[in-house]
Amino acid sequence: MRIFCASIATETNTFSPLRADLNDFKESFYAAPGEHPETPTLCSAVFPVCRRKAQEEGWELVEGTATWAEPGGIVNAKTWDSLREEVLDQLRSALPVDAVVLGLHGAMVAQNCQDCEGVLLEAVREIVGLDVVIGATLDPHSHLSQKRTKNADILVAFKEFPHTDFVECAEDCVDLVARTVRGEIFPELHVADCNMIEVLPTSREPMRSFVDKIKDLEGQKGILSVSVIHGFMAGDVPDMGTKILVVAEQAQDSAPSLAADLSQELFSFRGATRPEFLSPAEAVERAKAAESGPVVIADVWDNPGGGVPGDSTILLRTLVGQKAFDAAVGTIWDPMAVKTCISAGEGAKLKLRFGSKMSDTAGSPIDAEVTVLKIVLNATQDFGTSIVPLGDSVAIDYLGITVILNSNRSQSFDPSLFRNLGVDPQSKKILVIKSTNHFYDAFVPVASEILYASVDGPYPNDPRTTDYKFARTDIWPRTEEKIS
Ligand SMILES: [Zn+2]
Numbered sequence: 001m002r003i004f005c006a007s008i009a010t011e012t013n014t015f016s017p018l019r020a021d022l023n024d025f026k027e028s029f030y031a032a033p034g035e036h037p038e039t040p041t042l043c044s045a046v047f048p049v050c051r052r053k054a055q056e057e058g059w060e061l062v063e064g065t066a067t068w069a070e071p072g073g074i075v076n077a078k079t080w081d082s083l084r085e086e087v088l089d090q091l092r093s094a095l096p097v098d099a100v101v102l103g104l105h106g107a108m109v110a111q112n113c114q115d116c117e118g119v120l121l122e123a124v125r126e127i128v129g130l131d132v133v134i135g136a137t138l139d140p141h142s143h144l145s146q147k148r149t150k151n152a153d154i155l156v157a158f159k160e161f162p163h164t165d166f167v168e169c170a171e172d173c174v175d176l177v178a179r180t181v182r183g184e185i186f187p188e189l190h191v192a193d194c195n196m197i198e199v200l201p202t203s204r205e206p207m208r209s210f211v212d213k214i215k216d217l218e219g220q221k222g223i224l225s226v227s228v229i230h231g232f233m234a235g236d237v238p239d240m241g242t243k244i245l246v247v248a249e250q251a252q253d254s255a256p257s258l259a260a261d262l263s264q265e266l267f268s269f270r271g272a273t274r275p276e277f278l279s280p281a282e283a284v285e286r287a288k289a290a291e292s293g294p295v296v297i298a299d300v301w302d303n304p305g306g307g308v309p310g311d312s313t314i315l316l317r318t319l320v321g322q323k324a325f326d327a328a329v330g331t332i333w334d335p336m337a338v339k340t341c342i343s344a345g346e347g348a349k350l351k352l353r354f355g356s357k358m359s360d361t362a363g364s365p366i367d368a369e370v371t372v373l374k375i376v377l378n379a380t381q382d383f384g385t386s387i388v389p390l391g392d393s394v395a396i397d398y399l400g401i402t403v404i405l406n407s408n409r410s411q412s413f414d415p416s417l418f419r420n421l422g423v424d425p426q427s428k429k430i431l432v433i434k435s436t437n438h439f440y441d442a443f444v445p446v447a448s449e450i451l452y453a454s455v456d457g458p459y460p461n462d463p464r465t466t467d468y469k470f471a472r473t474d475i476w477p478r479t480e481e482k483i484s
Contacts, residue, residue: 006064007103009043013307045170080110106142118147222249312362
């Protein structure tokens with residue numbers, strides 16, 4: 001068996017003030033053919049999985065490029081064209097192959113393309129023809145177009161949010177691809193539209209039980225794989241929305257109705273899947289009133305993992321407004337301010353403008369006299385077993401609040417973010433972090449309580465009022481009706 005694998009992935013927030021080009025991919029993750037590390041990245045776990053399988057089963061593996069850009073704004077047209085053609089050229093020279101396995105995110109939007117993954121899969125199909133098996137992994141925060149389901153034989157999305165199962169997802173995908181090549185299965189894809197867009201964390205009910213249920217369905221009655229495409233509300237594209245994707249054996253009569261039933265059940269969860277979201281003022285009031293600390297306040301929308309800059313000052317200003325000075329904020333993205341603090345040196349007092357430089361919706365910049373507490377070049381934080389770069393970073397004292405400024409955009413994954421900048425997270429009453437849900441497991445052991453704050457900013461956080469130009473507006477919460 002001869003298999004080609006490649007990965008082009010990012011999550012595009014089409015409302016973000018940022019833009020993404022080749023430098024953003026190269027800075028985040030870029031591995032030329034044969035240079036993929038042994039450890040997987042979120043969207044490239046198909047590489048180590050294919051390598052292992054190739055060794056175990058004597059496959060011939062041809063590796064193409066693997067690249068990932070931190071979630072951000074719309075991708076530069078030339079960057080998309082050149083990355084796509086790079087991978088397609090690699091595929092052409094790898095022919096003949098029995099299968100193509102792609103590690104995709106599924107929410108990449110370029111200036112000249114609203115459905116990058118659909119166009120890529122279509123081009124791959126055109127090159128390899130109908131007899132070659134095409135499989136891909138997806139992040140559930142993706143858009144599922146017909147172009148994708150028409151051109152792929154196997155599509156599998158991560159089931160968990162936080163995405164703790166990305167390696168298992170790659171294993172499932174590669175396994176199904178191999179079984180299809182061997183003629184053991186004849187997969188068909190079935191999609192049911194839930195006609196909604198919602199935030200669907202799986203660490204809590206009702207999604208926890210729903211994910212356990214779809215896992216149990218796999219392997220029974222010809223059902224090969226079940227995925228929930230959560231959708232990504234910050235991507236203004238025609239296919240934005242929540243969908244159920246069932247991969248089943250050919251002519252499995254029950255598969256379309258299973259997809260439809262699951263979509264009905266998921267639709268019934270609308271409005272009930274999120275934790276309680278507080279206003280900034282409520283969150284700080286509650287944190288101040290807590291008997292013990294640290295109370296973690298997650299700024300759920302100013303999350304660089306959702307493609308925004310992560311430089312909002314609104315929660316920090318709320319802390320100051322309520323005199324909640326026993327606090328640390330991790331992080332505010334401001335490379336310019338970081339550079340200035342590094343030039344000033346540890347211990348220096350200086351007048352600094354920091355935060356809120358990329359948009360007019362994330363508060364306003366703070367102008368204040370600050371003290372540089374600590375400088376760390378190439379700072380990092382942990383995320384499970386991986387190390388996430390924060391870039392050059394500084395901790396500053398602003399009115400008694402410790403604020404961490406960083407120069408590589410990253411969401412707050414882990415308390416090591418504070419420790420690595422010289423802040424003992426346990427020593428503060430309040431920790432403000434920027435993440436929607438990926439932070440949860442790592443912060444539970446240190447937090448006395450976790451609060452979620454819904455702070456308006458550049459992230460389009462309310463689909464009822466978002467000014468969509470391309471996404472469907474006849475879905476919940478824009479309309480109450482389920483159309484199917
Ligand atoms: Zn995701």
